Amino acid sequence: MKDPDIKLYALTTCIHCKDTKDFLDKCGVDYDCVNVDKLDDDERRRMIEEIKKANPGCAFPMLLIGPKVIIGFKKEEIREALNLE
Amino acid sequence: MNVEQLYEFLKKTQEAKGYFFHKDKTRVFHLLQGLLENRERYGYMCCPCRLAADDRDRDRDIICPCVYREPDVAEYGSCYCGLYVSKEWNEETIPHSYVSERRPPEKASR
Numbered sequence: 273m274k275d276p277d278i279k280l281y282a283l284t285t286c287i288h289c290k291d292t293k294d295f296l297d298k299c300g301v302d303y304d305c306v307n308v309d310k311l312d313d314d315e316r317r318r319m320i321e322e323i324k325k326a327n328p329g330c331a332f333p334m335l336l337i338g339p340k341v342i343i344g345f346k347k348e349e350i351r352e353a354l355n356l357e
Numbered sequence: 358m359n360v361e362q363l364y365e366f367l368k369k370t371q372e373a374k375g376y377f378f379h380k381d382k383t384r385v386f387h388l389l390q391g392l393l394e395n396r397e398r399y400g401y402m403c404c405p406c407r408l409a410a411d412d413r414d415r416d417r418d419i420i421c422p423c424v425y426r427e428p429d430v431a432e433y434g435s436c437y438c439g440l441y442v443s444k445e446w447n448e449e450t451i452p453h454s455y456v457s458e459r460r461p462p463e464k465a466s467r
Binding site: 283284285286287288289290308309317320324328329330331332344345346 | 384387388390391392394395405406407408409438439455457458460461462465466467
């Protein structure tokens, strides 16, 4: 079965983002990661608008697993969304 | 100032106020490195777990230690990043729950 599309919006300095990356890596899943703090001005503005649609406070990390949005490092929610035991 | 110096300086000043560094020094150093990086990027030590607006006035509430540290440590025993915690949190006599973002959404970066 193909993995759902997974996209992580993160900050390079954020510890919860690091925890999320480490956890996804440990689970062996493929994901795209956007480090929002490293984007240039225009791209960053565009990305913030996109993030705010699902996450008005623009909190990090924000993880999209298929249709599911997980804000913050919520291990159990991630595990469930990935259908992991 | 390097991470080690920042650690020693903040440890002394913040412990005196009742705020302790997380007992995992690796996490603390990652966060302190983020603070130094933000100082380099923005000119002030903005919270490493939040997106700075690169405008000191807009970011005033999230310059570390942020204004949410006090209520977060009072409620959860930890600040949003887990950089500063209470003595009880480090001693694991209180539960370690995820700290929800207390900053009002309208203050987020534009």
